[in-house]
Amino acid sequence: MAKIKKEKEYRVHLMVCAGTACVSNHSFEIKEALETEIKKQDLDNEVLIVTTGCNGFCERGPLLVVQPGNIFYQTLTTKDIPHLVEEHFLKGRPVEKLMYIPPEEKTPIPVLSDIDFFKKQVLIALRNRGLIDPEKIDEYIARDGYKAMAKALTSMSPSDIRSEIQKSGLRGRGGGGFPTGLKWEFVSNAVSSNGNVKYLVCNGDEGDPGAFMDRSILEADPHSVIEGMVIGAKAINATQGYAYVRNEYPLALNRLYKALDDAREYGLLGKNILGSGMDFDIKIVRGAGAFICGEETALLSSIEGRLGEPKPRPPYPAEKGLWGCPTLINNVETWANIAPIINRGAKWYSHIGTETSKGTKVFSLVGKINNTGLVEVPMGITLREIIYDIGGGIPGGREFKAVQTGGPSGGCIPKEKIDLPIDYESLSDAGSMMGSGGMVVMDEDTCMVDVARYFLSFTQDESCGKCTPCREGTKAMLDILTRITKGEGTDEDLTLLEELAVSIKDSALCGLGKTAPNPVLTTMKYFRSEYEAHIRDKKCPAHTCRDLNVYTIDEDICVNTGHGCDLCRRNCASDAILGERNQPHQIIQDKCTKCGVCYDVCKFGAVKVD
């Protein structure tokens, strides 16, 4: 019998966000300032400071949520803290000027759940975000943590568990969207060549640029992933699990190490878990920075200590995975969904979402959007709701152009499709894919040819080089796209791009190569006129492709409004600007390297780009 000691109670809990973005915004300094000030006001017996994982509203960090009351404070600086502590925590008067004010409005919104960004979200995978200290296992347990595991281990058979997951309709959240219950069934039925050994893997090699949900889940609620994995282990009869996590996520790794230690300490991992007779443990493997290792066969190779190169499938890892044994691989977000399904039942879960896509999905909402951050929404929500209601629209009154989903394997969805309900099928019908959940918003200043070139340069760089279509084909496509963005493209290039795209899709070995042409195909489909402008008019309509830009200075504005402030000349990278204070300035085109710094620094809008 474990010793359980009584804990001290406090009347106020201060939930300080310590997700990666808030930490980068110095949230630990905020925490220290709070500690100092609370001590100073002699409140340390009344107020508790809790560091939580990512709250989601990264745009407004550093963040602090006050409980009870769910009062949301944002963009804090250490200077705000003495006043805040005295006013709110001592005298009970919430401080309005530190609250969130929606763009283009004047009244602050005090309560977190009243803010549009949070209002439409439904939290299942992120159910504990901001509510617990991820490094305290007891707090996870208090929020019904390890309850599903206890249920699965003591009162469900492996086939009960598998059928519950199958009935829930949960599909893989890492990209492909394969039905999770079916995958579990395959692994369970597979015969191991090595006695009865089967493995279980958590794929946390989140390499998709623009997506950070796995990192956030591991940072905010590592036990939710561990609990899911233990349940999965019982369902397929595995005794050893691996969590493969990017080494670039030090905070997520540290919290997962701590969570595993604490779970072992309590006997929730290890031998005879909760007296059920089941043994299971999890080992962490750190990724070494290769996008391809998100591909499951490459990931398994790298766990075995070999090059992260993919293998042809079949055989699928469900039959022959780690060291030739049947292996169940699910992604971090998928694992985080398991415990709530077992707890509340498949029926409850399948109630949320659309016909073919059940439950919720976590998206990282980034790019040209007001409220960047991490959101969890029910499947079937429209892009419009995500971008305008949750995301608060496009900054600076610019026009929405497209949203990119699915990372380098996905595509761009144009504004005409803004009322598209989000699920696996609708996204692939639109030429894109769900992917791991990156959602990069683009406005009128984003060039779609440049976006296509960007993704191709990414896949080209990350191609492992094993198969020719991917290694050489993406290179050929990248060369053409680069030519087009330099104004050296021809009409034939478009035809060639399409031909290359189709043949790479057909012949590449793994998912990375097969989907690499997607960003090019969707941008050519929806934004062909932008390609044509680059090729025929030698112009980039969004002024992103710099080789096609011409910078000039409006001398009137320069001297009359800006009084020849000289800032552009002093910042110019190539001494291409002539002029002195109070005089009109000029750009010598021959010398201009088109770095655009003059355009960025001019406070008067005198620098024009065409």
Add this chain to the structure above:
Amino acid sequence: MPKLTLEDLEEIREKTKKTTMLRGDSEFRAKITVHMGTCGIAAGARGIMAALMEEIEAQDITEILLTNSGCAGLCSKEPMLTVEIKGQAPVKYVELTGAKTKEILEKHVLGGKIVEKYALGIGSEKTDY
């Protein structure tokens, strides 16, 4: 013998639920607000708060939300607190001491009977905006 039994797990859950319940959208049966304006603090409101926290912890009382707010506007009668039992009109208590506060907690918050001798009145000022 497993390290932790099912019962142990439940016990940890219940214990931590109690110390973290004010974070979620838990329902509270009653709310006690200590008025903590500058005047209230000068008159000893912090002692009242401390006495309440101590009592709540010692008696293991749950489902009660203890919070503070600014000046209640009746500075001469500080320290003050307001008790709101769910579904009932709020009651303001004035000129408190630690002993009076404990009595209010015992009789009103837990026992359901208003302690009239310390009460200022029932209800709040009208707010119509």
Add this chain to the structure above:
Amino acid sequence: MNPEKISQILANYETDQSSIISILQDIQEALGYLPKEAILQVSREMNIPLSRVLSLATFFNAFSLEPKGKHPIHVCLGTACHVRGAQLVLEKLERELNIKSGETTEDKEFSLDEVHCVGCCGLAPVVMIGEDVYGKISQAKVPGVLKKYKEGRRKEEKDAKTHT
């Protein structure tokens, strides 16, 4: 380079081949790169062909065969950073430091590298210098940010002078 340090790292792991990536990661973290001698020692002590160790060391982005600068700079070129102008920031850094991406300054103070997404997309564009994260950075902010590190160096030199 100190062979005992490598032996210590090797001792933390079982000698089976699946540990090799973790071992190389630890060496990279401890020394900032994988020196030739370290790779030779790992190959010898783990009894793994040199060609295999080297192929792993060159396949994964996390490994570097060259030492990095005292202040390693990583410019995030994730999608969110890209659409918010990360390329311009990278080029500005190249001009300011007078090196190309992937290189180290002659005085070994700064090295400049591109990374694919550090997962701080909410703060795009992002540059990391050592452990410090600079979010919402722009071309115009680059000189000011670099100045902090250059001044740090000048101060050190000055201190050194006054001590002698």
